[in-house]
Amino acid sequence: MSKIKCTVLECQYNKNVMCEAPMIQVNHNGVKSSMDPQETQCDTFKQKI
Numbered sequence: 001m002s003k004i005k006c007t008v009l010e011c012q013y014n015k016n017v018m019c020e021a022p023m024i025q026v027n028h029n030g031v032k033s034s035m036d037p038q039e040t041q042c043d044t045f046k047q048k049i
Helices: none
Strands: 026-028 040-042
Touching: none
Parallel strands: none
Antiparallel strands: 026 040
């Protein structure tokens, strides 16, 4: 898997600012067609307990 940097420290998959999720899913964020990063979201996020 590719190395994916993640700065969301509240995510349980974040290990030393790298995503260690077994699979990543990124979707549109309220739009049909994304033109910039603000229009996307990581649906793999899982809050740390």
